[in-house]
Amino acid sequence: MSNIPENLKYSKDHEWVSVEGDVATIGITDYAQSSLGDVVYVDFPRAGDRFAIHEAFGSVESVKAVSEIFTPVGGEVVEVNEGLNDAPESVNNDPYGAGWMVKVKMDNPGEADAMMTSAEYEDYLSSNG
Amino acid sequence: MSITKVTQHPTQNEGLIFERSQTGRVGYRLPKLDVEAANIDEIIPAELRRGDGLADVPEVSEVDVIRHFTRISTWNYSIDLGMYPLGSCTMKYNSRLNEKVARIGGYTNLHPLAPEEETQGALELMYRLQEDLAEITGLPGVSLQPAAGAQGEMTGVMLIRAFLDKRDGEASKDRRVMLIPESAHGTNPASAALAGFTVKAIRANEDGLTDMDHLRELCAEGGVAGLMLTNPNTVGIFETNIKEICETIHNAGGLVYMDGANMNALVGVARPGDMGVDVIHLNLHKTFSTPHGGGGPGCGPCCCTAELAEFLPVPRIEKTGERYHLNYDLPHSIGRVKAFFGNFGMMIRALSYIYTHGAEGLREATETAVLNARYVAAKLKDTYHMPFEADCMHEGIFSHKHQTASGVHTLDIAKRLIDYGFHPPTIYFPLVVEGAMLIEPTESVGRADLDAFVDAMKHIDREARETPELVLGAPHSTRIGRLDEATAARKPVLRWKPDMESLGKSA
Numbered sequence: 078m079s080n081i082p083e084n085l086k087y088s089k090d091h092e093w094v095s096v097e098g099d100v101a102t103i104g105i106t107d108y109a110q111s112s113l114g115d116v117v118y119v120d121f122p123r124a125g126d127r128f129a130i131h132e133a134f135g136s137v138e139s140v141k142a143v144s145e146i147f148t149p150v151g152g153e154v155v156e157v158n159e160g161l162n163d164a165p166e167s168v169n170n171d172p173y174g175a176g177w178m179v180k181v182k183m184d185n186p187g188e189a190d191a192m193m194t195s196a197e198y199e200d201y202l203s204s205n206g
Numbered sequence: 207m208s209i210t211k212v213t214q215h216p217t218q219n220e221g222l223i224f225e226r227s228q229t230g231r232v233g234y235r236l237p238k239l240d241v242e243a244a245n246i247d248e249i250i251p252a253e254l255r256r257g258d259g260l261a262d263v264p265e266v267s268e269v270d271v272i273r274h275f276t277r278i279s280t281w282n283y284s285i286d287l288g289m290y291p292l293g294s295c296t297m298k299y300n301s302r303l304n305e306k307v308a309r310i311g312g313y314t315n316l317h318p319l320a321p322e323e324e325t326q327g328a329l330e331l332m333y334r335l336q337e338d339l340a341e342i343t344g345l346p347g348v349s350l351q352p353a354a355g356a357q358g359e360m361t362g363v364m365l366i367r368a369f370l371d372k373r374d375g376e377a378s379k380d381r382r383v384m385l386i387p388e389s390a391h392g393t394n395p396a397s398a399a400l401a402g403f404t405v406k407a408i409r410a411n412e413d414g415l416t417d418m419d420h421l422r423e424l425c426a427e428g429g430v431a432g433l434m435l436t437n438p439n440t441v442g443i444f445e446t447n448i449k450e451i452c453e454t455i456h457n458a459g460g461l462v463y464m465d466g467a468n469m470n471a472l473v474g475v476a477r478p479g480d481m482g483v484d485v486i487h488l489n490l491h492k493t494f495s496t497p498h499g500g501g502g503p504g505c506g507p508c509c510c511t512a513e514l515a516e517f518l519p520v521p522r523i524e525k526t527g528e529r530y531h532l533n534y535d536l537p538h539s540i541g542r543v544k545a546f547f548g549n550f551g552m553m554i555r556a557l558s559y560i561y562t563h564g565a566e567g568l569r570e571a572t573e574t575a576v577l578n579a580r581y582v583a584a585k586l587k588d589t590y591h592m593p594f595e596a597d598c599m600h601e602g603i604f605s606h607k608h609q610t611a612s613g614v615h616t617l618d619i620a621k622r623l624i625d626y627g628f629h630p631p632t633i634y635f636p637l638v639v640e641g642a643m644l645i646e647p648t649e650s651v652g653r654a655d656l657d658a659f660v661d662a663m664k665h666i667d668r669e670a671r672e673t674p675e676l677v678l679g680a681p682h683s684t685r686i687g688r689l690d691e692a693t694a695a696r697k698p699v700l701r702w703k704p705d706m707e708s709l710g711k712s713a
Contacts, residue, residue: 112640115692140691141617141634143392165696 079108079202082173086189087198088149093173096189101150104177105137105168108202113139116168121157121179128152130188134179137168148181150188156180218685220277222702223264233268262704281685283629285498289651289659291582293601293632293644294391294440296470296492298575303562304495304555313554318546322531329530332547333523335557339509342568343466343486344479347515349522350507351548358487358506359434359465360397361519364540365485365510366432366461367401368517372538381459383429387416389441389636391465394434403431410638414441414594416451425458436465437478438599440636442579442644444471452482461485461514469493470648471576471600474569485510494556505552519543574649575600578656582647585660589667593639601646605639614670614677616641621688622669622680626662 085093091109095102110116118138128134130151137144157179161167167175183189193201213219246255266274283290290297308314316328336348352358363384371378384398388407395405406424409417416435424430433455437445445451452462464478464486470493472478478486490496490505498504510518520539521532563571576599583592583602591607606616620630620643632644647656669677681687 115695117692117695138695140695142637144637166692 079106079111079199080173081107081195081199081202083195085173085195086149086192087195087201088147088192089201090147090149092146092149094149094189094192095177096183096186099183099186100155101152101181101183101186101189102177103148103150103179103181104172105146106198107172110169110172110176113137113144114141115139116165119158119161119165119168119178121161122154124154124156126154128154128181146178148179149192150181150183151185152181152183154179155182213685217277217280220274223266223271223274224262224702226266226270226274227264229265231265231267231270233266233271283624285650288627288629289647289655290629291631291645291647291659292629293442293603293646294467294635295498295632296467296489296600296646296648297498297629298470298492298495298648299650300495300497300555301559301562304558307558308551308554310554313550318550326530328550329523329532331557332550332553333525333530335553335560336507336523338557338560339488339507342473342477343469343488343509344477345483345486345509346479346512347510347518348507349518349543350505350553351519351542351544352487352506352508353544353549354504355465355467355487355489355492355506356393356397357543358489358508359393359463360400361506361508361540361543362463362485362487362510363397363401363403363432363434365508365514365517366463367403368538368540369461369514370431372517381429381431383424383427384431385421385424385433385455385460387435387439389414389439389638390434390436391440391467394436394465398434408433410439410441413596414439414443415596416445416447418447418450418454421451421454425454425460428458430455430458430460432460432463432484434463434465436468437481438468438471438601440468440644441594441603441639442468442598442601442646443594443596444599448481448483456482467492468600471572473572474565475572479509479511485514490552490556495559496552496555503549503552505549505556507548521547523547571649572600575647578647578649578651579645581653581656582645582660585656586663589664590643600648601644603636603639604643604645606641606643609667609670610641612670612674614674616643618677618680619643619663619666619670622666622677623662624681625683626658626665628659628662 085095087093087106091106093104093106116137116139120136122134128148128151131147133145134148135146137146158177160175285297285299312327316325332350336350340346340348352361370381374381382403384403384405385408386394386398386405387410389410398405408424409420411417435445437448439445455462461484462482464483466486466488469488473493485508487506487508490507491498496505516536516538517540519542520536521534522536524531524533579598579600579602583598586604590604592604606619609619616633620633623630634642635644636642666677679688
């Protein structure tokens with residue numbers, strides 16, 4: 078069974094979001110990393126880039142495939158996790174911690190509020206996973 | 207880093223050429239100097255000389271070199287060694303006759319800048335190949351220039367862009383959406399992006415076919431420049447609504463590009479031009495039996511409607527009376543996409559393949575390719591999960607769904623197949639099927655080989671249930687065991703350096 082922390086919000090594309098003020102930290106879920114397999118490279122946007130909600134902001138390359146990552150909230154990228162350049166395996170080993178990907182200053186924090194709770198995401202996984 | 211060695215046999219454990227080096231060894235002996243010795247400093251400028259006395263260049267004899275490369279050449283799996291069911295790649299046999307024809311001196315000694323009057327034979331060959339590809343695809347405009355599938359694809363999309371720019375003028379800038387099925391080859395969206403389009407993905411329905419309602423919905427959103435479609439699609443199923451699909455795109459003001467990756471299911475039986483397709487690329491290295499990779503070039507001709515022909519790359523090869531000539535004077539052409547005329551050697555081989563088979567033979571090859579894939583599907587459908595019900599065309603898609611309960615996944619099944627002497631199928635593609643295995647036997651295998659492959663797949667299924675560790679640890683019969691693909695991709699070692707421990711010694 079996937080690890081789904083209760084304090085985070087989740088998207089249908091298997092991203093998680095942790096909100097502090099109007100800044101959302103975004104990563105991919107335990108379920109997503111497990112489906113992808115060993116992650117070997119993460120392609121990020123640059124700080125300052127702007128993305129609309131659901132737009133692809135980067136990609137994750139695993140030994141199986143390259144998959145796009147979609148931002149569950151719109152806004153401006155304020156920080157990216159440079160640490161993943163040297164240690165992409167953090168996405169597999171610690172998806173909710175060292176494996177975080179970008180921090181986005183949200184245009185509309187309501188978008189994060191509208192995302193799934195951990196219980197809703199768990200239901201979503203059991204019906205679609 | 208660790209690599210598990212399976213066999214101790216010396217030919218299977220050949221080191222690097224650097225490790226064979228012994229100071230002073232050479233593979234030549236020069237004759238006695240019979241001219242006055244010159245000082246190298248006076249002949250070669252300082253910036254062109256290396257000052258390290260050729261440090262770290264391997265010092266080896268001729269026999270060292272021959273044995274080194276012969277040994278490592280035996281580590282390959284090749285189409286000449288056995289069945290190569292790599293879905294979407296059409297790994298058919300490359301006949302020796304093609305190779306013989308491609309080595310005719312009149313072709314091999316021809317300079318690409320030789321004048322037209324001295325190259326009539328080569329121009330005729332290209333012209334005839336163009337005519338045949340036009341007949342096979344039902345699309346009269348042909349350029350042989352693109353060097354590979356992805357380049358042929360990009361050429362095709364650039365033709366669409368050039369056509370729209372001319373037709374719509376300024377308004378063309380509002381027509382920049384390229385529709386692409388979610389199961390498409392990854393090169394499709396890349397080509398579209400390079401030609402200045404944005405991509406919208408079309409969903410598939412539960413039968414694995416284009417979702418017509420979603421297609422109409424996307425067309426209604428407007429701005430549609432075109433559609434990029436593979437047919438049969440990447441799950442090996444023929445898009446039965448292809449005429450309606452093309453009509454829908456045309457009514458929305460767009461054009462249809464077909465990815466010719468799967469033409470081996472259609473040659474001599476059905477023509478994309480008749481289906482409403484505007485432009486297609488072909489892979490001569492798939493469908494027309496020229497070699498794949500191995501350093502050998504590919505060839506990805508682009509075929510289009512008469513309407514699009516004025517945009518094709520220059521030079522075009524044309525015929526006036528009995529003379530062949532090159533036409534550079536096409537003001538609307540997208541320009542060159544490749545030096546000279548493309549990879550000429552591949553064109554010789556492809557025409558040789560077409561002439562060897564003739565129309566009847568090409569049709570029979572297609573029918574056999576489809577029959578072989580369906581035979582494998584029929585034999586394996588109770589053992590391996592098949593996500594779609596429709597009969598497959600030249601390749602069938604399976605998944606690991608029945609095996610995962612014992613911890614065995616697609617990657618493990620693929621690795622275990624190596625022990626049975628087969629090249630694994632394409633795995634984890636297309637992405638729309640979880641744990642996909644795309645199996646394309648091609649027409650180059652007979653029933654005995656197909657049965658052996660089916661038996662191997664059934665054995666592996668039994669092993670997955672009874673002795674899963676055997677499958678999880680595969681391969682066991684190769685010179686080295688299971689590779690750590692994740693570390694190889696995360697921390698690649700791309701070249702030998704003097705101060706590094708060799709791979710062999712650190713194993």
